[in-house]
Amino acid sequence: MSRLVVISNRVSAPTGEGGAGAQGGLAVALGAALREYRGLWFGWSGHRTDEFTGHIELQRAHGVTTATIDLEDQDVDEYYNGYANRTLWPLFHYRIDLAEYDRSFDSGYQRVNERFAETVTPLIDQDDLVWVHDYHLIPLGAELRARGLKNRIGFFLHIPWPPGRLLVSLPDHQKLVRSLLAYDLIGFQTREWLEAFRDYVVRELGGNLDADGTLHVGDRTVHVAAYPIGIDYDDFMEASRSPLAHQACNRLRESAADRKVIIGVDRLDYSKGLQERFTGYQRFLENNPDRHGELFMLQIAPPTREEVSTYEEIRDNLDGLSGRINGAFAEIDWVPVRYVNQGYDRASLAGFYRAAQIALITPLRDGMNLVAKEYVAAQDPDDPGVLILSRFAGAALQLKDALLVNPYSADEVSDAIKTALEMPREERIRRWRSMMESVRDEDVVKWRHDFVAALEGARIREPEPPPEGK
Structure with missing residues (x-):
């Protein structure tokens, strides 16, 4: 069985006795998955640093290995408090009246995703499965591909996906959605969010949908499906x-x-x-x-x-x-x-x-x-x-x-x-x-087994052909 590398915005090491303590449902679910698949959990430590260095703090506790990085104040303000939680969160929860659009948020979001990709890439082995989580890291798959990763990479969205009529209010919405096409597998909580994503891709990007849930957009092929999460x-x-x-x-x-x-x-x-x-x-x-x-x-x-x-x-x-x-x-x-x-x-x-x-x-x-x-x-x-x-x-x-x-x-x-x-x-x-x-x-064990099994079955990306004349 391949090792599982989980990447999420925050990393919360399991607290051991009594379950996951005050952790949220995502932390509980990922901790259980990593214990089963003997994997690595990478993300932001929640701490700030004066200057981003890419230093990785490795820890192992209660059967889970974590790798964390610190972010600068500007990163937190623009990426986390800004684009993730003042732009995407309200928009994806149908509150476009609360969504804020600021170019500095967008640039900070992109910068942190690039920093995640640059830092985690050396930790990923050739046969690893990579599982990226949630709206904070939508562009991460594309950034990993840009650094040469050919691994199977999956993405799961834990919040709703908005209907197209709301999503188009986001500046550069096509750029954001196209970055998702770098993944081999995209999972949603319900069929409603799944169908909203499919409709957008077909209508706005000219995609085609196969009966088995596979989307084709140009030379990109990605499987999309609903995987409702449960409790542990x-x-x-x-x-x-x-x-x-x-x-x-x-x-x-x-x-x-x-x-x-x-x-x-x-x-x-x-x-x-x-x-x-x-x-x-x-x-x-x-x-x-x-x-x-x-x-x-x-x-x-x-x-x-x-x-x-x-x-x-x-x-x-x-x-x-x-x-x-x-x-x-x-x-x-x-x-x-x-x-x-x-x-x-x-x-x-x-x-x-x-x-x-x-x-x-x-x-x-x-x-x-x-x-x-x-x-x-x-x-x-x-x-x-x-x-x-x-x-x-x-x-x-x-x-x-x-x-x-x-x-x-x-x-x-x-x-x-x-x-x-x-x-x-x-x-x-x-x-x-x-x-x-x-x-x-329909518990978290079924959720992670279903998603990881689908990711294991995803096609392996062939190396890009070299430019002509080289």
């Missing part, structure tokens, strides 16, 4: 049975004092629909005064991308909105919203999920959403909770027995909360069993 099921279930998880579950149950708990766990990001969620819960309280005191909403929302001004505005808005809800409805012995701006390790979250009768997961647009799957996995089979899930999350295509809602509709969210509270135990069990089957069978 076995690892999560182990974490959910840990003493830390039991402690967290008991802690929340005791503090709830027999009240029902609605839980939401999201990064503090406008794509997660947090303001709309709070508004939907507020509508429920307005429409159901007889339910006051019977339940509360626990929203865990650790800050993210704090150097981007848009995220400061989100935090300010949610601080105000949670305060207004509590001010309007709270009693001496009851507060309807518990709003927490800190992260928790996965074992503790598993305990919180199990203690909550309802999960309210309502992103406005999301590539997958692994929190929804973790909530399902954490439930008591004899008395499971109810998942309320946005129909705009990728997970909605797999978790069809959740209560699917339009997060923009406060009334729809309110009605779903009431339905969940009144749902008979037999129906909750039936819905949970169906979703649990999907979570168990």
